Amino acid sequence: MLVKICGAVSAGDMASLDAAGADLVGLWHGIPGGHAELSADELSALAAAAHRTARLRPVLVTFLDDAETVHRTMADARVRWVQLHGYQPPGMIRALKAAGDLTVIKVLHIAADGCVERPLIASYERAGTDLFLLDAVAEDGRIGSTARQLECAAVIEIADRIARPFLLAGGISADNRAEYQAVVEHPRFRGIDLDTAARDLGGRLRADRVMAVRRGWRAADDSGAVI
Ligand SMILES: O=C(O)c1ccccc1N[C@@H]1O[C@H](COP(=O)(O)O)[C@@H](O)[C@H]1O
Numbered sequence: 001m002l003v004k005i006c007g008a009v010s011a012g013d014m015a016s017l018d019a020a021g022a023d024l025v026g027l028w029h030g031i032p033g034g035h036a037e038l039s040a041d042e043l044s045a046l047a048a049a050a051h052r053t054a055r056l057r058p059v060l061v062t063f064l065d066d067a068e069t070v071h072r073t074m075a076d077a078r079v080r081w082v083q084l085h086g087y088q089p090p091g092m093i094r095a096l097k098a099a100g101d102l103t104v105i106k107v108l109h110i111a112a113d114g115c116v117e118r119p120l121i122a123s124y125e126r127a128g129t130d131l132f133l134l135d136a137v138a139e140d141g142r143i144g145s146t147a148r149q150l151e152c153a154a155v156i157e158i159a160d161r162i163a164r165p166f167l168l169a170g171g172i173s174a175d176n177r178a179e180y181q182a183v184v185e186h187p188r189f190r191g192i193d194l195d196t197a198a199r200d201l202g203g204r205l206r207a208d209r210v211m212a213v214r215r216g217w218r219a220a221d222d223s224g225a226v227i
Contacts, residue, residue: 001189001190001191001192001217001218002023002024002167002190002191002192003021003022003023003024003191003192003210003213003214003217003218004022004023004024004025004026004059004167004191004192004193004194005017005020005022005024005025005026005193005194005195005198005205005210006025006026006028006036006061006145006193006194006195006198007026007028007034007035007036007061007145007195007205008025008026008027008036008046008050008205009036009038009042009046010046011046011049013025013204013205014046014049014050014053014056016205016206016207016210017056017205017207017210018053018054018055018056019207020207020208020210020211020214021055021210021211021214022056022210022214023055023056023057023191024056024057024058024059024081024193025046025050025056025057025058025059026059026061026083026193026195027043027046027047027050027058027059027060027061027077027079028061028062029043029060029061029062029064029073029077030062030063030064030069030070030073031061031062031063031085031144032063034144035203040073040076040077043060043073043077043079044076044077044078046058047077047078047079048078051078057080057081058077058079058081059079059081059082059083059105060073060074060077060079060081060082060083061082061083061085062082062083062084062085062086063085063086064086064088065086065087065088065089065092066092067091067092067095067096067099068095070082070092070096071095071096071099071100071102074100074102075100080101080102080103081102081103081104081105082096082102082103082104082105083105083107083133084104084105084106084107085107085133085135085143085144086107086143087109087116087117088106089120090120090123090124090126090127091127093106093124093127093128093129094127094128096128097127097128103130103131104128104129104130104131105129105130105131105132105133105167106124106129106131106132106133107132107133107134107135107143107169108121108132108133108134108135108158108162108166109135109136109137109143110134110135110136110137110150110154110155110158110170111136111137112137112139114154115154115158116137118158118161121158121161121162125162125163125164129164130164130165131164131165131166131167131190132162132164132165132166132167133166133167133168133169133193134150134155134158134159134166134167134168134169134170135150135169135170135193136148136149136150136169136170136171144195145195145196146170146171147170147171147195147196147197148170148171149170149171149172149176149179150168150170150171152179152180152181152182152183155168155180155183156182156183156186159183159186159188159189162188163188164188165188165189165190166188166189166190167190167191167192167193168180168183168189168191168192168193169192169193169194171196171197172192172193172194172197172213172217173194173197173213173216174197174209174212174213174215174216174217175216176216177216177217184217192213192217194213197209197213198210198213
C-alpha cells in the first residue's frame, strides 16, 4: 500500500518523510495562494532531494490546466509523476501521456451529492490516466486539504465504476482505517494520501504523525508495490 504525503517545502520535510517511510511526496506548483506553493527552482531542488532518498518519489501536485506548461515544468524539475488536482479535462491527460513516459494521477472530487467528474470517468481512462485519487469537496466547494472524510459507501460506489487503481484521500488519519474496511479490501485500492493529519498544530510535517498513520493503515506483509 502506498502512502503519499502532500505539501513538503524543505529539505527537513523530505528527511522527515523519508524517515517515516512515506512512498510519495506531493510538491505543489500552480496552487495559487497554497501554503506549500513552490517556485520552479524550489520544486527542482526538492525533487532532487526526494530522488536522493531511498524510496520517496516526488509528485507534482497542481491546478494548472495547460499540458505544455505542466510537461515543461516536470521535465525541468525531473519529476515523472503528476497529480492533477483541479478540474482539468481528459484532453490534458491525453496530451501529457503523449508527451512522455509520465504517471498521471487524476483527482476525482466527491461532493455531498456525488462525484463531480462522474460523467468523465471513462474519458479520463481512455485518455491514459494511470491512477485516480478520490478526495472530498468541502461544503463551500473548496478542494485540497479539506480534512473532510468521505463516506465508505461513496468511495466504493466510484471504485466499482473505475477500471484503474485508486488512492484514497480526505481526512485520512491514524485512527480511521476501520471505517474503510471495504475500501482497503477493494481490488483497485492502492493506498492513501493525506495532508492535515501529517502536520502539527503549527502546520509542520511531522515524522511521528506520518509513522502513526502508516501503523494505523499498513498491513504487516505489505509489499509496497506501486501500480
Ligand atoms: O494539501 C493541500 O492543501 C492541497 C491543496 C491543493 C491541492 C491539493 C492539496 N492536497 C491534497 O489534499 C488531500 C488531503 O487532504 P486532507 O488530508 O484531507 O487534509 C490530498 O489529496 C492531498 O494531495
